[in-house]
Amino acid sequence: MTRYSKQTRILVAVDCIIFGFDGELLKLLLIQRGFEPEKNKWSLMGGFIEPNEGPEEAASRILKQLTGLEGVYMEQMDVFGEPKRDPIERTISITYFAFIDINKYEQQLSEEYHAEWFPLKKTPKLIFDHEAMVEMAKEKLKYKAALHPILFELLPEKFTIPQIQTLYENVYDTILDKRNFSRKLLSTGLLIRQNEKDKENSKKGAYFYRLDSSIYKDKFQAFLNFIPNPQALNS
Amino acid sequence: MTRYSKQTRILVAVDCIIFGFDGELLKLLLIQRGFEPEKNKWSLMGGFIEPNEGPEEAASRILKQLTGLEGVYMEQMDVFGEPKRDPIERTISITYFAFIDINKYEQQLSEEYHAEWFPLKKTPKLIFDHEAMVEMAKEKLKYKAALHPILFELLPEKFTIPQIQTLYENVYDTILDKRNFSRKLLSTGLLIRQNEKDKENSKKGAYFYRLDSSIYKDKFQAFLNFIPNPQALNS
DNA sequence: ATATTAAGTGTTTTGTTGACGCTTATAAAT
DNA sequence: ATTTATAAGCGTCAACAAAACACTTAATAT
Structure with a gap:
């Protein structure tokens, strides 16, 4: 036996909610999605999990692609798995929230992704269920920060x-x-x-x-x- | 475009860590796995996500299969996604922990699964990474119960x-x-x-x-x- | 010199927590 | 019938932590 037959295999993605603070406002790093569907719409930074990496690895890889940073504080948040959340094909998304020192953020790398910092209160419309992800991240941030440094x-x-x-x-x-x-x-x-x-x-x-x-x-x-x-x- | 080409699709399972309390000891509900690999070994109750259900739905369905109960308190825990955690084929597991009123537990249903309650301190060896899941659930239980009723x-x-x-x-x-x-x-x-x-x-x-x-x-x-x-x- | 601005320190009151002791209801034993 | 054993349930006090509040200090700009 080499496979579990008859079971459905699903695309698995990770999406990162990336927070930064510029000394005045708490901000969120968003990108303009580079491919269809919803190309050029604002989106969280995400990507599919590759065959030989775990979800955390995938999230770290993606975070590095966008920010150039490694060893960033990151935490698994929640899985978003509604069957129809992605109109093209069923995709389950594992979300992570991450905190980065905005001063270390390497802007040149980001240009590839058309990334931009948005004040948390002025975020644009986001694709799919990404707004729900951000809302959850804000709540979790409040919760966690009240208990831990x-x-x-x-x-x-x-x-x-x-x-x-x-x-x-x-x-x-x-x-x-x-x-x-x-x-x-x-x-x-x-x-x-x-x-x-x-x-x-x-x-x-x-x-x-x-x-x-x-x-x-x-x-x-x-x-x-x-x-x-x-x-x-x-x- | 109807599919994200070139991406790997993965099996997605849910596993439930089910707690019960008999008035004296805190207990964990385990089953003897009914299929290969590791057939007849002790395991958490789990199963694959089906095409038209979300992860929570899958967990509820599985919980009902084992206990006969619906509307049970359940919470998403963590995703276990090490590429090699299942030796047969890569499977990502979304874990849930659940609390049930042990008095409502319908024993007759469980016989199909050879389910058994184990005191938390006397759990048997479990398959795959299920012991790590249980450990995490115990920690999360402590954490959460200190803050919420x-x-x-x-x-x-x-x-x-x-x-x-x-x-x-x-x-x-x-x-x-x-x-x-x-x-x-x-x-x-x-x-x-x-x-x-x-x-x-x-x-x-x-x-x-x-x-x-x-x-x-x-x-x-x-x-x-x-x-x-x-x-x-x-x- | 004087005004302005934000940093930094101190005090008092109030509420919460943990340690601890005593009384009460009932069944079992004498 | 009285006594004893057992666990439930209520109450107090002292130590500590939290919130409200006011003043002083350093340095630049006028």
Whole structure:
């Protein structure tokens, strides 16, 4: 016996929801689809799984094609498998969401794909069920970021506390008290203050911090209760 | 254009990790696989996705075949897609974990599949990567149950507080203080006390409760911090 | 010199959590 | 009939964490 006979074989794709943060707004990386159907429409970055790669590998490959980046934080989200979601042929899509440091994003590579960053609140119409994927990713982002320090993956190596507060305020669409925020953030012990200051955004300047990678892994689990009102969370 | 040419089509299966609770131990429902390869070995309940069903539908169908139950709490877990995970032919498996009220389980149906409940700590060797699936499900169960009231899905309509405490103690492999536990549980407002008592398990008898389904949905999100030490959690 | 802007630190009040002790209902044993 | 054993159920207190809130500081621009 070499095959399971009588079973239907299906196309399997991966689609990546790629988040970035430019210091002001949380953004989504989208491409203009290069082939029919829906050619030139806005779409998530995706592709079919190849014969000798697992889904994660496929997602990493695709992410690298678009951004030039490797070793990016990525997480499996959900499988979208409605029989008719792709009008051409049944395709199951495994979705991943990924966080990249927008500063490391290599624009030249992206031109091949006509990629563009969109503020999360101003995303264009997307093909197929990609809008549902983005919605789910936003919800999952809120959920996860309230419990774990994943948002650091969106920041450059050196960042300031006001920067990261802005990021949180973006994700939760709320205003946070800077005193409570910084106290909570610093109490995790995850941050190491640098001597330099960021003078770009204020006269006084804000201290740069970097992650203490030695304890980042351990603390990853125990980062609970970061956002005051858990009621606002979904999923 | 009617097909995406040149792409490889793959078998897609679903596998269900089915939890049950008999009032004393948390258990897993396993079957003896009915076909080659690995015929008669212990396995999760699974099957291939059919042409006109989505993955969730497939999982529901399979769950019904095994347990006779419909409308069961079920959640997508993870995709297992290592190219060589099935030695016969590449198969991607979408896993679901499900909670059923073990009392509703219809044993007669199961005989077709040689199904059996195993205490979570005494599971047999499983085929392929099913043990990894079970491990992941156990972790996800711990994680999720600390944040949301999902464990009620494992209990009958009427249950007592000592019962549910035992369930939590099973999941987290720990002993909880009954006074703090019941205070926390009742403070959610999710439970409605009945007049009857369960006299099976003690002389004094414990009040039956049932879920207030009108607020169960709302409270579902805001059930945080249920287990004292979040450090023990993973994933 | 003075005004302006955002960074950064401190305090008080309130609510939540965990540790712990006592009473109550009932069946079984004497 | 009284006592004993067992688990249910209620209550208190102390420690801690969270949220609300106000002032000082550094540096540039006027």
